[in-house]
Amino acid sequence: MSVNRSQTMNPLLITDGTPPTMDVLALNAFSGVITDIGCDAEILRGWARLAGRSFDLFARAEPLERLDEEALNRIIVSGVDGIVLSGCRGRADIQQFDVMLRVAEATNGIAPNRIRIYAEYGSSPEGLLSPYPLTHASPRLEALVFNGAALAKSLGCLEPTSAPHQRVAAPILAGRSYVVLKAAEAGVPAYEVLPACADEAATRWAQSLSLDNGFASVVCSSIEQAVVVSVA
Template sequence: MSVNRLAMTAPALCAEHAVLMSAEISSESTVIVDLGSDWTTDKAWSAARNFLDRPGALALALLRIDRPDDDAELAAIARLTALRPSGFVLSGCRGTADIQMLDVMLRVAEAEHGLDAGLIAIIAEVGEEPEFFLSPNSLQSKSQRLQGLLFNTQALTRATASAAVNAAAGRMGAPLLFARASAVLKARQAGIPCHEIVEVSLSGKDLRIRQEVSLADGFTGLVVRTPEQLAALSG
């Protein structure tokens, strides 16, 4: 299987369809269309199609979906695959089994639509499910489609009922420190990049500092949530 190799530009932008359609986006940008929890619906498919069919090429265009579990979601994957996105961002990833399940679904969808095997890549978004960070399993060689990790701080702090910053200790919260390190180390072991997705509320100096901290911690780059954040870091 010949796999499509992704090279995400940083910063990348992840936002809902309505935001993306009204934004000015450079042809060199990597864009993730956030289809939300209703990603299996006709509305989500139409949003993905409208964005992918918009005039002007992008470096990469990916679709962010929740973890698929059943036959109805397999059918939704097949419909979205026919639109030929660069790949899927798999949110709520718990580990290698979820990645391999999506790999199989994509293999079926590519065959159904006469696409080259391995055309569609996978980026695993981690943070929502703490078990990802506790697993001893390596990501190496689990799926040739797996082209990177995306670490979600907000999802991790919600899942662990912890604070991003432990003010009393003058550092990040302990679960966040552990999870960030785990994500970077698992990605490096597998030979894939690891990006960090930031909160919508970050701006100005705080956004720049977050970028510096992320790079120093071993992340490849940031994925931002608004066109304004993208412009701030691209300038």
């Protein structure tokens, strides 16, 4: 599978878990919407039950070492299609999370392997140094996500915030490369979370950089970014 599927893959949108403010037809332009796992399960149900919804709904989970089993059970019965595992440290985390989901599905009467996994790299830098292959890590694994803002925060370095600067810290460059290569190895697409750019030009530059570097698409971190990306 070619990792650079930018011509055929729509972007993702990440929200803070509040009810949608965009029309469902506009949201359907995205391949998926990601909400925070800590939000009220009723809000997730509201997203899941949106009339006319064709986008996939994901919840963003805490890193595995902080993931609450009870919260996981509440989330998977809300109607989500998958979970974005933040702070992924590699193959072992994905395999352990697969087991947790298997138990949660059985406990809640959900069909096996219905809940998919997107593994997010960034907030746990050690995950970007793991030599272990992701091939066959889990049949649920459908994509990798690189979160440069999370990596920058964990290391104390800076992301670019305006297009004219076009300056990217070395750890982010290395992390970006790692995720694209790991996605190719696993045969799944890779997405990059766009930095919280201050203007339209910066957003367009960041999106272009992602696609030029082999990401299949991007993750918009705001409605404003989503509008720019959707007309790019």
